Amino acid sequence: MATTWFITGTSSGFGRLLTERLLARGDRVAATLRRPEVLDGLRAEYGDRLWTGRLDVTDGDAVRRVVGEAFAALGSIDVVVNNAGYGVFASVEEASDEQIRRVVDTNLLGSIHVVRAALPHLRAQGHGRILQVTTAGGQTTYPNFAYYHASKWGIEGFAETVAREIAPFGIGLTIVEPGATPTGFAAALATAPVMPEYEDTPAGQVRRALTDGSFTLPNDAGKIAGAVIDLVDGGATPLRLPLGSDTYEDVRASLVARLAELDAHRDVAYSVVKDPEVTAPA
Known part of the structure; x- marks a missing residue:
């Protein structure tokens, strides 16, 4: 039985690839983008x-x-x-106010707009799935991506809350976290004038890695699209779907480090409670 999808950002990259795959297998797709004429060839075919x-x-x-x-x-x-999505590759000081605003407006507020607009329709029909695309950068961080991370960490917090609120309506939500993948996104990143003060910092190191090609893109875009389709076909609704070796390794390392830091402050956390009899477990 054919499935009907609504996808934002379908002009290129993952959105375009997913649209092509779904149409080729017989599904219906509502594809949205800034320039619909980009998909004229697909419309003529399907x-x-x-x-x-x-x-x-x-x-x-x-x-x-x-x-x-x-x-x-x-x-x-x-x-x-x-x-x-939209990304800015720059240190915190280098990015412009306009770039910061566009990252937040697109990745955070834009995604919120879509979810809020879709929910009344999904509730009325009594079923549906929301796939919120983020990245490994929704749970871990890399230099020069502070504003991208701000938007992705924000939307993950929003999506996790929404997933709990909408479950009683028969609507599932999964946060999809692809790692670094050659989809053209890196080439489309906005940049800013480089400040020499950051050349010998982690920000400068990552900038040089992207320039000289040593920043690897280990994942396959086609396999990522296939994994997303398989997830929907299989009916599972995990809260998060990590896709990519870098996503798994980097997010796991981040979570382990955060848990260790949390545990290191367990005693001080309990020290501020009102009831002196409430103490940290042994």
Whole structure:
């Protein structure tokens, strides 16, 4: 039985690849992007199985309108994929106010707009899945990506809360965390004038690694798309789906370090409670 998907950010990269794979296997896709004409070739090939909508996810009113139009046109939508994203590669001091605002407006507020617009329709139909695309950078950090991390850590906190709120309605949510993958995203990263003060810091080291090619992209975009499709087909709804060796290793190392730091401060944490009889477990 064909599945109907709503996907943001389908002009290139993971969103485009997922759209192509789904159409090729017979599913229906509502694809949204800033320039719908980019998908004219797919529309000619797949006809009314591809619905397209012009959308900038930073425009909340437009998100509500386009999501409503997609549900009206397709009748029901089984899977909503929050994929649109924007990244800035710069140290904290180097990025401009405009770049910072666009990262937050796209990755955090844009994703929130889509979820809020889709939920009334998903509740009304009594079923559905939301896939919130983040990255390994939703749980760990790398120099020069502070504002990207701010948006991704933020949306993961939002998505985790939403997952608990919507479960009683028969709606599942999974946070999808791809690692570094050659999708063209790195080439599309916004940059800023380099400050020489950061050349001999971790920020400078990562910048040189991207420039000389030593910053590896170990994952396969096609396999990531396949894993996402398999997840939906299998019916499982884990809260998080790590995809990539770097995602697994980096996130695991981050979680282990955070847990060790938390445990190291257990006694001081308990020292501030009102009841003196409440003490840290042995």
